[in-house]
Amino acid sequence: MTPDDSLLAxxxxxxxxxxxxxxxxxxxIVRAIDGVDLTVRAGRTLAVVGESGCGKSTLGYAVLGMVQxxxxxxxxxxxxxxxxxxxxxxxxxxxxxxxxxxxHAALDPRMSIGASIAEPLxxxxxSRNDGAQRVAKLMDLVGLPASYRDRRPDALSGGQRQRVxxxxxxxxxxxxxxxxEPVSALDVSIRSQILNLLMALQQxxxxxxxxxxxxxxxxxxxxxxVAVMYLGRIAEQGPTDMLFSRxxxxxxxxxxxxxxxxxxxxxxxxxxxxLAGEPPSRFSEVQGCPFYSRCSIRxxxxxxxxxxxxxxxxxxxxxxxxxxVGGGLG
Amino acid sequence: MSxxxxxxxxxxxxxxxxxxxxxxxxDLHIDPGEVVAVVGESGCGKSLTAMSIVRLLPAIARVxxxxxxxxxxxxxxxSPRELRHLRGNRISVIFQEPAASLDPLRSVGEQVTESLRxxxxxxxxxxxQQAIRMLEEVGISDAPYRARxxxxxxxxxxxxxxxxxxxxxxxxxxxIADEPTTALDPTIQAQILDLMRALRERTxxxxxxxxxxxxxxxxxxxxxxxxxxxxxxxxxPVDAIFSAPAHPYTRLLLATLPRLDGARRTPxxxxxxxxxxxxxxxxxxxxxxxxxxxxxxxxxxxVLSDAPTVAGASAHSLAAPDxxxxxxxxxxxxxxxxxxxx
Numbered sequence: 001m002t003p004d005d006s007l008l009a010x011x012x013x014x015x016x017x018x019x020x021x022x023x024x025x026x027x028x029i030v031r032a033i034d035g036v037d038l039t040v041r042a043g044r045t046l047a048v049v050g051e052s053g054c055g056k057s058t059l060g061y062a063v064l065g066m067v068q069x070x071x072x073x074x075x076x077x078x079x080x081x082x083x084x085x086x087x088x089x090x091x092x093x094x095x096x097x098x099x100x101x102x103x104h105a106a107l108d109p110r111m112s113i114g115a116s117i118a119e120p121l122x123x124x125x126x127s128r129n130d131g132a133q134r135v136a137k138l139m140d141l142v143g144l145p146a147s148y149r150d151r152r153p154d155a156l157s158g159g160q161r162q163r164v165x166x167x168x169x170x171x172x173x174x175x176x177x178x179x180x181e182p183v184s185a186l187d188v189s190i191r192s193q194i195l196n197l198l199m200a201l202q203q204x205x206x207x208x209x210x211x212x213x214x215x216x217x218x219x220x221x222x223x224x225x226v227a228v229m230y231l232g233r234i235a236e237q238g239p240t241d242m243l244f245s246r247x248x249x250x251x252x253x254x255x256x257x258x259x260x261x262x263x264x265x266x267x268x269x270x271x272x273x274x275l276a277g278e279p280p281s282r283f284s285e286v287q288g289c290p291f292y293s294r295c296s297i298r299x300x301x302x303x304x305x306x307x308x309x310x311x312x313x314x315x316x317x318x319x320x321x322x323x324x325v326g327g328g329l330g
Numbered sequence: 331m332s333x334x335x336x337x338x339x340x341x342x343x344x345x346x347x348x349x350x351x352x353x354x355x356x357d358l359h360i361d362p363g364e365v366v367a368v369v370g371e372s373g374c375g376k377s378l379t380a381m382s383i384v385r386l387l388p389a390i391a392r393v394x395x396x397x398x399x400x401x402x403x404x405x406x407x408x409s410p411r412e413l414r415h416l417r418g419n420r421i422s423v424i425f426q427e428p429a430a431s432l433d434p435l436r437s438v439g440e441q442v443t444e445s446l447r448x449x450x451x452x453x454x455x456x457x458x459q460q461a462i463r464m465l466e467e468v469g470i471s472d473a474p475y476r477a478r479x480x481x482x483x484x485x486x487x488x489x490x491x492x493x494x495x496x497x498x499x500x501x502x503x504x505x506i507a508d509e510p511t512t513a514l515d516p517t518i519q520a521q522i523l524d525l526m527r528a529l530r531e532r533t534x535x536x537x538x539x540x541x542x543x544x545x546x547x548x549x550x551x552x553x554x555x556x557x558x559x560x561x562x563x564x565x566x567p568v569d570a571i572f573s574a575p576a577h578p579y580t581r582l583l584l585a586t587l588p589r590l591d592g593a594r595r596t597p598x599x600x601x602x603x604x605x606x607x608x609x610x611x612x613x614x615x616x617x618x619x620x621x622x623x624x625x626x627x628x629x630x631x632x633v634l635s636d637a638p639t640v641a642g643a644s645a646h647s648l649a650a651p652d653x654x655x656x657x658x659x660x661x662x663x664x665x666x667x668x669x670x671x672x
Contacts, residue, residue, distance in 0.1 A: 051515035051516065051517060051518070052486070052515050157604040158604075159604060187371040187372050187542065187604075187605070188371065188542055188544070188583060188586055188587065189371060189582070189583065189586055189600065189601035189604070190604065191586070192586040192587075192588075192598035192599060192600045192601075193600045195588070195598055196597045196598055196600065199595060199597065200597075214515060214516060216516070217545075217587065217588045217589070217590055218588055220588065220590060220594060221588035221592070221594055221595065221598070222588075222594075222595065240594065241594075244590070254517060255516055255517065258516045258517055258519065258520035259516065259545065259590065260519075260523075260543065260545025260546050260548060260549045261545055261548060261549075261590060262544040262545050262547075262548050262572065262584060262587050262589070263548055263572060264548040264549075264551075264568045264569055264572050265569065265572075265573075267545075267548045267549050272520060272524075274517075274520050274521055274524050275517045275520075275521070276469075276521075277471070278485055278487055278488070278518065
């Protein structure tokens with residue numbers, strides 16, 4: 001069912017939300033994810049990038065079972081998560097965990113650091129004594145001084161709080177960590193500390209990351225593979241080096257060209273692709289290419305033919321009728 | 331096309347909050363048509379510096395000395411009436427969170443026309459027509475329809491455009507933009523920066539850009555002021571700051587960034603510790619508890635002095651700039667800017 005080295009395989013996944021949004025004529029369905037295939041290899045980092053509302057966070061929530069898949073399948077080590085009972089799904093918390101963007105919101109302000117980290121252990125029946133030892137070990141692992149155990153989150157800096165969140169996510173020794181914008185809320189000097197920690201933990205513990213981000217320079221640094229999402233679908237995906245050097249999809253190219261380089265000379269010299277407008281409403285059911293309304297190379301057929309991801313010899317898969325090698329109809 | 335000729339100048343500005351010197355002798359100037367970026371981490375005094383210019387400081391903040399002047403006018407001595415004339419008319423502000431800065435109970439059109447009606451005394455009808463033109467200029471399609479909508483009906487990017495339209499409608503001399511794109515997606519950020527650049531070229535307005543994003547600084551700024559601990563620790567032309575950063579804080583800030591041309595999956599440079607609260611700032615150089623070069627000399631407060639530059643220096647090197655050319659405008663406050671970082 002899944003390739004050999006894959007830990008997580010997502011097949012034709014769709015997540016549609018019914019909404020009560022007033023005055024919405026399109027039937028009140030948000031197509032947050034609309035037919036996504038992805039494979040995350042064990043011990044590697046797959047980054048999912050895209051803008052607000054592209055479905056990248058929903059993808060993470062679907063893997064964790066925080067939202068229901070409308071159709072499609074998610075496999076973890078060949079076991080189908082989407083076919084599990086609620087109880088079976090809960091036990092998967094030992095395997096899959098998440099680190100959220102805002103470490104302040106993710107921690108209970110009344111709970112000590114030690115209690116926060118120990119909480120998942122208690123829920124999963126680890127004895128108090130074993131739990132205390134495990135907490136000490138986890139704090140050491142993420143670089144928190146043992147003396148912080150009894151402190152409350154507001155006595156910690158943003159970077160330290162994110163270390164607490166990471167320690168708690170690692171409490172049950174998961175193999176897959178979903179990192180949802182883990183450094184976006186942090187100051188630049190702290191950002192590099194947390195990225196270094198995530199890279200070191202991956203090496204030490206053999207973790208697999210599904211890394212959700214809109215920051216392409218961070219993604220380039222940390223990810224093995226990248227998937228670019230637009231309006232609930234994957235526009236392009238492939239090995240990080242290839243995606244950053246040979247992107248074919250016009251949306252990927254625009255995204256890459258808008259990363260502000262911290263180098264004024266290079267920044268002045270480069271050709272920026274500034275997209276007009278914004279992504280279309282997520283309520284609409286797109287007939288053709290989701291990027292059609294903002295695309296500079298669109299052709300008439302793109303309005304009603306839906307491009308499929310087509311792989312090329314260089315490892316990049318592109319969903320574009322105009323640019324994909326051999327055409328995007330698959 | 332309006333031509334402005336007034337320089338905005340902050341001289342030795344000192345600000346206290348609960349006895350803490352949150353701004354400690356800030357010197358900064360912005361010439362007409364110039365884009366000056368103020369960079370640094372949270373808690374370094376960037377926003378306080380910006381808000382002191384329009385006198386929008388928290389009530390507990392007290393200016394203890396220094397001056398803020400626009401041309402020959404002393405902003406710190408202005409009456410409430412003069413301040414109202416200044417704000418939104420000569421100096422406008424756009425904030426980071428557009429959705430939080432717009433009034434949810436008033437239509438977009440009302441908010442864009444507000445300053446026109448206050449400062450220019452225009453009728454609702456005439457102001458409304460100008461507002462629609464302004465909304466179109468900032469890239470809002472279907473502007474007559476949007477003007478009747480309320481902020482919650484617009485996306486974040488659109489709210490930020492509305493803020494910019496409202497900020498620019500009186501053609502201010504100076505636009506203060508406090509993290510204007512931090513909350514926005516990359517393609518929308520690119521649109522907003524492009525818009526600000528175009529408006530500067532067309533109206534000759536100056537821009538004070540507050541940001542922590544070095545990429546945005548490189549993209550937009552003519553000059554840069556790096557702040558740490560309520561002080562400007564380095565200032566200079568954007569090319570000098572990026573090619574030959576002199577202060578260890580600036581050098582480290584640039585070195586922590588993952589670079590698109592750098593080696594992947596390698597440990598990134600870090601800065602030890604975090605920005606302390608103003609109550610815990612050290613005497614002398616305030617960066618010294620995080621600085622790898624700190625020694626006994628750093629217990630004395632360093633003053634801004636000329637920074638050395640290197641011909642052909644590579645950007646983001648940790649090496650000390652070590653040559654004999656001394657451009658007058660590039661200055662840093664460090665006793666050891668001639669030394670290389672480990």
